[in-house]
Amino acid sequence: MKRKDFIQLSAMGLGALALPKFAFGNPVDPSRFLNDGIDVKVKKQLADVALNAAKAKGATYADVRIGRYLNQFVTTRETRVQNIANTESFGVGIRVIANGCWGFAATNNVTKEEVAKAAERAVAVAKANSKVKAEPVQLAPQQGYGEVSWKTPIEINTFTVPVKDKVDLLLSVNDAALKGGVNFVNSAILAINEQKYFASTDGSYIDQDIHRLFPTFNVTKIDRASGKFETRKSLGNPVGMGYEYLSARPQDKVTGIITRYRDRYDMLEDVRNAAIDVEQKLKAPSVQPGKYDLILDPSHLWLTIHESVAHPTELDRVLGYEANYAGTSFLTLDKWKSGKFNFGSKLVNVVADKLQPGSLGAVGYDDEGVQCGQWDLIKDGVLVNYQAIRDQAHIIGLKHSQGCCYAQSWADVQFQRMPNVSLQPGKDPLSVDDMIKNVEKGIYIIGDGSFSIDQQRYNFQFGGQVFYEIKNGKIAGMIKDVAYQANTQEFWNSCAAIADKSDYRLGGAFNDGKGQPGQSNAVSHGSSTTRFNGVNVINTARKI
Incomplete structure (x- = not known):
């Protein structure tokens, strides 16, 4: 992905295609997102298998990441839905230090046997790297935390909200823009849930559940006489929150020349304002340098x-x-x-x-x-x-x-x-x-x-x-x-x-x-x- 692509997914009809390939994983039914995945005790057992296998092959340090990545992308344009993608990716990545060098290997075959083999491959990679090392890795000391967990403090898990509700919101956003006089509008809701388990030879076993949400739109208005056009993107933000972000409260509104939002977001109000803005932009004079x-x-x-x-x-x-x-x-x-x-x-x-x-x-x-x-x-x-x-x-x-x-x-x-x-x-x-x-x-x-x-x-x-x-x-x-x-x-x-x-x-x-x-x-x-x-x-x- 080009660095400039990160600003926003400006062509929202192709929004899902603009994301990194890893985000797709395997297409799944959205109901699968509500499953808890494998038990944390099983994750610890798998992690210990990897750590022990790495140490047995000569690793002086090893860490394991067992990751389940859930992604949902709903994209619309004007009066139609363009794409709904629900994907899941699950696997294990193992990083080691052996002979003073890093090595890494990964597998999506999450069994004890395959995890052990991946750990052995990581050590083999590290030893191969060591033949050309300039100096050994100097790793800052880190205490082990034992078994701990952390979760994004969400109020509404986005994946529990029916896809229909998201589609209805986006189409209502588009409808408001069209009624406001714009010629083109696209909108999207992108949601990600990273379920990550980390373990290391330092003695940490860390279970985390991370949620992110990105509602966005783009409107375009054309001056038919001149052929010129103006656009305006959403002023909402991608956030580390749940679906509650889309329920703005009075205290979230920052009024002034243009309405903005602090902690939550009113997508409908923003798109109505955007329709007004593009009309004004078409009539606005050009800046004097x-x-x-x-x-x-x-x-x-x-x-x-x-x-x-x-x-x-x-x-x-x-x-x-x-x-x-x-x-x-x-x-x-x-x-x-x-x-x-x-x-x-x-x-x-x-x-x-x-x-x-x-x-x-x-x-x-x-x-x-x-x-x-x-x-x-x-x-x-x-x-x-x-x-x-x-x-x-x-x-x-x-x-x-x-x-x-x-x-x-x-x-x-x-x-x-x-x-x-x-x-x-x-x-x-x-x-x-x-x-x-x-x-x-x-x-x-x-x-x-x-x-x-x-x-x-x-x-x-x-x-x-x-x-x-x-x-x-x-x-x-x-x-x-x-x-x-x-x-x-x-x-x-x-x-x-x-x-x-x-x-x-x-x-x-x-x-x-x-x-x-x-x-x-x-x-x-x-x-x-x-x-x-x-x-x-x-x-x-x-x-x-």
């Missing part, structure tokens, strides 16, 4: 955080492990070692975490059996840390992993993946309205759009969904064809104000791609509405 103060809504800023903060602080990227596929990072180790690299203004505080309720990255333990937590990446504008896992921790002087290891399925080896990375809200009371009052010449940007960023995550360009011009502290009306350009350090040093915690919201990516062979993971990024001064804005409709 120049320097503007930008007011960036969390529905937009999450993507800028993802690309310009979260990716460049991945330690494997910093070390060059990703250079062949998706670039490196300008945040090299010398900048971190100096202890004073000026990443942004003093208002910029960015935290990595795997705990925030409702976020896509929230789990109790990562795929190395490390209990998850939080840590600073940028503190008062200064680079202070990276994202590291067990075999990277020693490189930056850590005595433990930060718990951000992940594999997209039982068939893939786990490696360093991005945790939730979020800009912290302002400490002083500040509303969005108050922020706008202080802007003489600016643009208020809502929703994520197209983007481009270089291989070091330094020079970039970002678009959006909806744009409002600000003149002398007031909203002057909608404009279009807006994108801003900057480099990462310049941009974050232009951060001049951040709204307080009452405005804090999450955005995120359901399938962020990385690695060769490629894998996807889900991650959220939070912020409050934020102001950036003097940013270069271009007109995307003008020919150069």
